[in-house]
Amino acid sequence: MNAIGMSLREGIKHILSGPQAVTALKALGTVVSVAALYKLAAYVLRELVLVPKLTILRDVEDLHKPRRVVDFDSEIDIASLTPSLRVALRSDSYTIHKILPNKVDPLVSLMMVEKVPDSTYEMVGGLDKQIKEIKEVIELPVKHPELFESLGIAQPKGVLLYGPPGTGKTLLARAVAHHTDCKFIRVSGSELVQKYIGEGSRMVRELFVMAREHAPSIIFMDEIDSIGSSRGESGSGGGDSEVQRTMLELLNQLDGFEPTKNIKVIMATNRIDILDSALLRPGRIDRKIEFPPPGPEARVSILRIHSRKMSLQRGINLRALAEKMGQCSGAEVRGICTEAGMYALRERRQHVTQEDFEFAVAKVLKKNAEGNTSVGKLFN
Incomplete structure (x- = not known):
């Protein structure tokens, strides 16, 4: 701040010769910063001074050093330097180099x-x-x-x-x-x-x-x-x-x-x-x-949704399957479709049959009967 081509006293005197040349001076410790001479910006704590050239002085808080007033790179928009913003400072000149996102817990x-x-x-x-x-x-x-x-x-x-x-x-x-x-x-x-x-x-x-x-x-x-x-x-x-x-x-x-x-x-x-x-x-x-456990009509609807992309044999009765499912939840109905496909896969077939679905229903209901009771029954 002392390399300005003239002494600080002469610089201040020159600036003050025009009544509209400067609107604010900011004391920084023992140094007086002339806003019109230094296009200074700052960081996140508070807005300090607004001068005619839209130069904004801001208070910068460094994590390791005292607060300071710093410059900013030309690509930084002054309007974006708002309070509570996190920024990256250059290690050599302490100019604002980049605006950082808000700190979020990992x-x-x-x-x-x-x-x-x-x-x-x-x-x-x-x-x-x-x-x-x-x-x-x-x-x-x-x-x-x-x-x-x-x-x-x-x-x-x-x-x-x-x-x-x-x-x-x-x-x-x-x-x-x-x-x-x-x-x-x-x-x-x-x-x-x-x-x-x-x-x-x-x-x-x-x-x-x-x-x-x-x-x-x-x-x-x-x-x-x-x-x-x-x-x-x-x-x-x-x-x-x-x-x-x-x-x-x-x-x-x-x-x-x-x-x-x-x-x-x-x-x-x-x-x-x-x-x-x-x-x-x-x-x-x-x-x-x-969200109650699905009824018979709801189970038919869920079966249609999860089986529409499956390669099915003609004549599969989804309504009859839904009636056999008892109080199965929607997730269990989806699991039945997956299990039926696994039966066809084990036998190296390219399509799923009614029998595959019946085996899958029996398997899921057997698990429920062995103690892993369908949670839908707990709500009835």
Whole structure:
């Protein structure tokens, strides 16, 4: 800063000779920085001075050295240097070289993020009522927010999908993300249960930060009962206290984000009976959608979906097969189709027969009868 071709005193005197030449001086320790002489920029803490040439002085915080005022490379846009931004400084000149993305915990960054899932509503069988409901609370606000504005009502923030495993909760969540062109961020509630104090809460905060960066996005939280169980159900141990801190942070995030920012939350659970009432209240969870075990007609629909790409022998009676499946879930019906194909594969055949399907049904039902009872029966 001292190599300016003239003394600092003479430079200041020259600049001050014109009344509009300078609008601000900034004291930096024992050095006076003249804004018109130095096109200085800064980093993330706060905006200091605005001068006529759109020169912006910013306070820079180095991780290893005191705060400083620095220059920036020509390809850096001044308007992009906003507070709380992370930047890379050159080691020799300390000029701003690159704008860095927000810091995200590695555990959060490893969560499943899909730009647009490939699942569609046509892949969901026997859930016409559930599809209609999730369209109302997720797809409609994302595609047509003006309808809610014209009526003067708030957009729904979140929806809870509940029912036994294998009934299509995750599949439907992926499908609605596909039809809304939203990024799909999937996290299990058990991943948010951390050993150390404050880790789970921090992961929840960074999860919502990542959702804002990827907006429009859908956060799908599976097994929400892992952190959202009723506080009266938990013990007094340290682990339970940490789970409660994580849930309180989740409640805070649900209250804090605006639904108009194109961030939607879908939660799924097998145990709605143990969820905390604070989590289920309107304004956080605006719709609760039940996913019961599929009935006979729903099982026929699921069989058609999963067998339409299979090489089938003519005359296969899918309805008769569906009636033999009892209380099989949608996932078990899909497994029956796969198992029927395996029977044909073992015999080196190019097509699947009715007998293959019957063997597959008997095999799945036998497993259920031997003690691995279909979870659908537990809900009846």
